[in-house]
Amino acid sequence: MIKLIASDIDETLVDKDKNVPERNRIAIQKAQEKGIIVMLATGRGTYELFDIPEQAGVIHDDRYVICCNGAIVMNIKTKEIVHSMGLKYEYAKTVFDYAYANNQTCYIYTLNHKYGLNLDRDSYAEEQITELTDNNIDFLKDQIILKAILKNKDMNYLQGLEIDIAYLTNYDVEIAYSSDMFMEINAKGVNKARALEKVCEHYGIGLDEVLAIGDNYNDVAMLEEAGTSVAVANAHLQVKESANFVAEATNEEGAVGEAIERFVLNK
Numbered sequence: 001m002i003k004l005i006a007s008d009i010d011e012t013l014v015d016k017d018k019n020v021p022e023r024n025r026i027a028i029q030k031a032q033e034k035g036i037i038v039m040l041a042t043g044r045g046t047y048e049l050f051d052i053p054e055q056a057g058v059i060h061d062d063r064y065v066i067c068c069n070g071a072i073v074m075n076i077k078t079k080e081i082v083h084s085m086g087l088k089y090e091y092a093k094t095v096f097d098y099a100y101a102n103n104q105t106c107y108i109y110t111l112n113h114k115y116g117l118n119l120d121r122d123s124y125a126e127e128q129i130t131e132l133t134d135n136n137i138d139f140l141k142d143q144i145i146l147k148a149i150l151k152n153k154d155m156n157y158l159q160g161l162e163i164d165i166a167y168l169t170n171y172d173v174e175i176a177y178s179s180d181m182f183m184e185i186n187a188k189g190v191n192k193a194r195a196l197e198k199v200c201e202h203y204g205i206g207l208d209e210v211l212a213i214g215d216n217y218n219d220v221a222m223l224e225e226a227g228t229s230v231a232v233a234n235a236h237l238q239v240k241e242s243a244n245f246v247a248e249a250t251n252e253e254g255a256v257g258e259a260i261e262r263f264v265l266n267k
Contacts, residue, residue, distance in 0.1 A: 001209060002036065002209060002210070002211045002227070002228060002263060002264055003036060003037065003203075003205045003209040003210070004036065004037040004038075004039065004199075004200065004203065004205050004209060004210045004211070005028075005031060005036055005037070005038045005039070005210070005211045005212075005213070005260065005264070006039050006040070006041045006066070006192075006196055006210060006211070006212045006213070006222065006226070007038070007039075007040055007041065007212075007213045007214070007256050008040075008041060008042060008192075008213060008214040008215060008216070008219050008222075009040055009042040009044060009049075009052060010042070010043070010044070010178070010179055010215075010216075011179065011215040011216060011232070011234060011235075011251050012213055012214055012215045012219075012232050012251050012255065012256060013040065013052070013056065013213075013251070013256050014052060014055075014251065015251060015252045016252065018050070018052070019055065020052065020055040020056050021251075021252070021253070021254040021257065022254070023249075023253070023254025023256075023257030023258070024056070024254050024255075024256040024257040024260075025055065025056065025057060025257075026257065027254075027256065027257035027258075027260035027261055027264075027265065028056055028057055028058065028256070028257075028260065029057055030260070030264075030265055031260050031264045031265070032057070032058075032060075034264065034265075036264060037063065037203065037205075038056070038058050039058060039063060039064055039065060039066070039076070039199065040052070040053060040056065040058060040065045040066070040076075041065070041066035041070075041192045041195070041196060041212075041214075041219075041222060042065070042066065042067055042069075043067075043068065043069045043147075043176075043178050043182070043184055043218050044067055044068070045067055045068055045072075045109050045114060045146065046065075046067045046068075046072060046074050046079070046081075046111075047112065047113070047114070047128045048114075048128075049065065049067075053065065053076055058076060059076050059077050060076075060077065061077060062075075063075070063076045063077060064076055064082065064199050064202075066192055066195040066196060066199070067146075068109055068146040068147050068186065068190075069147065069174075069176060069184055069186050069190060069191060069192055069218050070085070070186070070190045070191050070192045070193070070194055070195030070196075071084060071085050071086065071087070071146040071147055071186055071187065071190050071195075072084050072111075072146060072195075073195050073198060073199060081111070083195065083198055084111070084144060084146070085186075085187050085189070085190050086144040086145050086146060086187060087145045087146065087147055087148060087173065087185065087186060087187045088145075088172075088187065089140065089141050089145060091148070091169045091172070091173055091185070091187075092108055092137070092140070092145045092148050093137060094168050094169055095148040095150070095165060095168075095169070095185055096108060096117065096135055096137055096148065097135050098164065098165065098168060099117055099118065099150060100117060100118075100134070100135035103118060104117075104118060104150050104151070104152065104161075105117065105118045105119060105120055105150070105151040105152065106118065106148065106149065106150055106151070107129075107148065107149040107151065108137065108140065108145060108147075108148050108149075109145065109146040109147045109148070109149070110140065110143045110144060110145055110146065111143070111144050111146065113128060113129075113130065114128055114129045114130070115129070115130050115131075115132050115137070115140075116129050116130070116131050116132065117131075117132050117133075117135075119131050120151070146186070147184055147185055147186045147190075148185045149182050149183065149184055149185065150165070150182070150183040150185075151181055151182055151183075152181060152183075153180070153181045155177070155180055155181070158177070158181070158183050159177070159183075161183065162175055162183065165183070165185060169185070172188050173185050173186065173187065173188055174186040174187065174188055174189065174190050174191060176191070176217050176218035176220075177216065177217040177218065178216045178217065178218045179216065180216075184218055191218070191221040191222070192214075192218065192219060192221055192222035193207075193221035193222045193224070193225040193226075194221075196210065196212070196222055196225070196226070197225070206227070207225050207226055207227060208226075208227035209227055210225075210226040210227055210228070211226065211227075211228045211229070211230070211259065211260070211263050211264065212225075212226035212228070212229045212230070213229070213230045213231075213232065213255070213256050213259050214229075214230075214231065214232070214235070214239065214243075215231065215232045215234060215235040215236070215239060215251065216235070216236060216239060217236065217238065217239065219239060220238065220239060220242045223239065223242045223243045224242050228244055228245075228263055229242070229243040229244045229245070230243055230244070230245045230246070230247055230255070230258075230259040230262075230263070231243035231245070231246050231247065232246075232247050232249065232250055232251050232255035232256075233246065233247050233248060233249055233250045233253075233255060234250040234251055234252075234255075245259075245262070245263075247259055
């Protein structure tokens with residue numbers, strides 16, 4: 001029996017305009033009326049959720065959101081951080097230096113802010129981002145660094161950098177991909193599945209009682225660990241192979257709603 005639903009955000013819950021389709025909103029509401037816990041599990045930082053939790057209708061007492069691929073678990077209503085697992089400063093510095101030397105776009109996420117190097121046009125539209133013009137990030141030494149990101153819209157090229165990043169960080173980090181342009185670098189052991197496990201322990205729920213929904217490589221661990229998992233129709237092939245079920249709908253068409261209808265509402 002499903003007791004908790006965990007959904008990714010980008011290319012899963014929201015459409016291209018970052019809005020939650022009506023089909024998803026209605027299904028989430030009906031699931032919650034049945035006593036099912038619905039939460040979000042995203043690669044976004046806590047300050048990048050914007051109005052999506054409100055749109056989805058998931059802000060309630062004793063409810064949580066997984067951010068930065070599992071580096072953070074936050075109370076969605078009070079904004080209290082209940083779990084964090086940071087990336088070692090020296091690894092963040094190594095990635096940042098690599099990006100600087102190779103003229104790559106790079107982001108560093110802390111608890112409260114996001115810093116960027118070699119920003120592109122899309123990056124300037126983002127809120128709460130500070131552009132850095134050199135590779136001096138000593139001011140971050142005493143801060144909790146949640147993840148580093150390399151950005152390139154050529155995924156073949158980006159994936160080709162993985163062997164360098166893994167080697168330079170002593171094979172001691174988690175590397176995943178999202179949105180067809182991000183290499184996400186977290187501390188070893190950080191992924192959505194492990195964070196979801198901590199949330200489930202809080203509620204006394206087993207992972208076998210979870211419905212997980214996602215689309216990209218950073219969702220794979222969560223999809224593989226959940227008792228029921230759904231890949232949206234626009235998901236990558238590997239992600240589809242990791243899931244129990246592939247939705248007919250894309251994120252634009254309300255794939256999260258379809259998953260809830262099928263496995264919770266029994267439509």
